[in-house]
Amino acid sequence: MPDPSHDSSPSKFHFCPDCKKPLRLKQGKMGPFWGCTGYPDCRTTVNDLDGKPSPEPDAQYRCPVCTRRLVRSDRGDGDYWFCSGYSKGCKVTLADNGGIPETAYHCHQCGQLLVKRTGKNGAFWGCSGYPDCRASHRDKDNRPQY
Ligand SMILES: [Zn+2]
Ligand SMILES: [Zn+2]
Ligand SMILES: [Zn+2]
Structure with missing residues (x-):
């Protein structure tokens, strides 16, 4: 029994x-x-x-900077993910890409995240450490070209 x-x-x-x-x-x-x-x-x-x-592979839901969990915003102002270490000083946010955080790319010069921007000559990836770090990379297939 x-x-x-x-x-x-x-x-x-x-x-x-x-x-x-x-x-x-x-x-x-x-x-x-x-x-x-x-x-x-x-x-x-x-x-x-x-x-x-x-x-899902957990790595997708990790903050690419501090490896804490990413949390999906539910505030209704557009889907995005933010780092659960926000209150500890990690201000990483990532756009939502079909329910998972968008892939993040690191700056090879300073290690901070690259942010996709649109410039005069099309899309490029700039360092989120700008203006301290002025690294930028051309965009190829939605990824930075290192
Ligand atoms: Zn374990
Ligand atoms: Zn973080
Ligand atoms: Zn940088």
Whole structure:
């Protein structure tokens, strides 16, 4: 006779993509997310999707600068993602691209993000560190050409 109070159905368990320890649902300031029980040795977090860890590759939902989780804006002023480290000083925002944050590209000179801009001669990628960093790259197929 199985004990109904002890449901060990494997589907209830979700494992860390990095160290394979179980993930635990946590309530963050920015909403629920899955944290690794191997914390603090493993700092992997996975976005929550309807009560389960998101099956999407987590890297897509990481801040490309500080690796904290990206959070989708729900303020109704257009879809975009912002870094959950915003209050800690990380001001990264990325446009939404069909439900995932747009791919971010780093400046090879200073490591900050490149931002796609439109200039007189068409699209180009400028450094978000401008005017301290004046690196810019031509646009090719929606990516910076390094
Ligand atoms: Zn882990
Ligand atoms: Zn960040
Ligand atoms: Zn730069």
